[in-house]
Amino acid sequence: RRLNRRHPVTLLDVFQEHARRQPRRPLLRFQDEVHTYGDVDRRSNRAARALSERLGLQPGQAVAVFLPNEPAYVWAWLALAKLGCPMACLNANVRGRALQHALAAAGATLVLASPGE
Numbered sequence: 001r002r003l004n005r006r007h008p009v010t011l012l013d014v015f016q017e018h019a020r021r022q023p024r025r026p027l028l029r030f031q032d033e034v035h036t037y038g039d040v041d042r043r044s045n046r047a048a049r050a051l052s053e054r055l056g057l058q059p060g061q062a063v064a065v066f067l068p069n070e071p072a073y074v075w076a077w078l079a080l081a082k083l084g085c086p087m088a089c090l091n092a093n094v095r096g097r098a099l100q101h102a103l104a105a106a107g108a109t110l111v112l113a114s115p116g117e
Contacts, residue, residue, distance in 0.1 A: 012081040044078035059084030064108035
């Protein structure tokens with residue numbers, strides 16, 4: 001039935017439905033932290049607002065994400081999906097010429113990175 005819909009169901013749609021129905025349900029466990037659907041939805045909304053209002057990010061602008069494997073990666077991905085921005089996932093372990101090539105190929109207008117990167 002889902003394939004017969006006019007608009008396909010995306011992972012963002014599924015996430016938002018879970019966040020609406022079960023905001024207190026755990027979604028992520030990272031070290032000693034537990035992040036619920038509601039927590040992740042709020043954090044991704046804040047990130048989307050900051051990217052849009054402070055950095056002027058517009059729908060359709062590609063963003064390279066150079067973050068380690070941590071919860072911030074998830075809310076960055078959701079924020080970009082909410083803004084309609086394609087995300088180029090860069091391996092946080094890549095350096096040198098391989099990283100330069102990945103950045104050039106991404107065609108990104110913005111790079112999100114953690115302070116250590």
